[in-house]
Amino acid sequence: MLLFSIIASAVAPGLALLTYFYLKDRYDQEPLHMVIKVFLLGFLIVLPVMILQRGMILWLGENPIVESLLVSSGVEEFLKWFVLYHIMFNHMEFDEPYDGILYATAISLGFATAENLLYAWYSQAAFGPMMIRALLPVSGHAMFGVIMGYYMGKAKFMKSKRSRRFLAYSLLLPWFWHGLYDIILNTMTHNWLWFMVPLMVLLWYGGMGKISRANNRSPFRFINREEEIITHNK
Structure with missing residues (x-):
């Protein structure tokens, strides 16, 4: 029973947020199996992230600023971006700007869910700490995914030289916000809540x-509207 409670409290926030973002797709919902596939990819990249982070800490030493900007946010956002770009950017299912947000939040929430499971398992966390993790790390990863996916969607569907700039934004901006988030947590022991909220x-x-x-x-917004008009006029 305790094991089930731990798993449920770790997995529920990520799945709830993933469902929310899936339902926010107004005009052309993505195949559910593709969303789950990307979510699981996020789940799986936790292992290479942990290996790289451990190696970087041994190499660079333990410095809260370096750890926040490079070891934590840098490695995590780069690997999420790298996998998303190579798996989904040119995929036929990535056919509207919102798809970038959906798939980026899926890979981010898969990663956050795996982190949550590891945290819950090793710390035997109670309900209170898991609620805090749902509101902060899981929610934070979702928002970094929204930023990543938004600019990746702009890069894919903007037919101009600026598309490369937006592709760079899709990596650099989540990295910046994640780094700022980690700096607050790693350098402020008492007043961090006043900055985090x-x-x-x-x-x-x-x-x-x-x-x-x-x-x-x-x-698909205009296609759906035309179909509604035709149906209404029949």
Whole structure:
């Protein structure tokens, strides 16, 4: 019973957020098996991330700023971006801007869920700490995924020289926000909540705007509207 409770408390936040982002796709929902596949890829990259992070700590030493910007956010966001770009960027199912957000949040939430399971298993965490992790690390990874996917979607569907710039943004901006998030946690022992709450509010506010803008640029928006008009006139 305890094992089931640990697993449920670790997995539930990631699956709940993944369901939320899946349902936010207004015009052309993605095949569920593709979303699950990308989620599992995020789950699996935890192992290479842990190996790389351990090696970098041994090489660079333990410095909270370096650990926040390079070891933690740098390695995690780069590997998520690398896998997402090579698996999904040119995939036929990536056919509207919002798909970038959905697949990026899927890989991010898969990674966050695996982290959650490891944390819950090794610390035997109670309900309270797991709720905090649902509100902060899991939610944070989701928002970093929204930023990554939004700019990757812009890079894919913008037919100009600026597409490369947006592809760079899709890596650098999540890296920046993740690094800032980790710096707050790693360098502030008492007042971190006063900085973390505004940061999460800002990320969620910006993320909701990006979701709306990505959906509004969907080519299926106008197709669906024409079909509704034709159906209405029959």
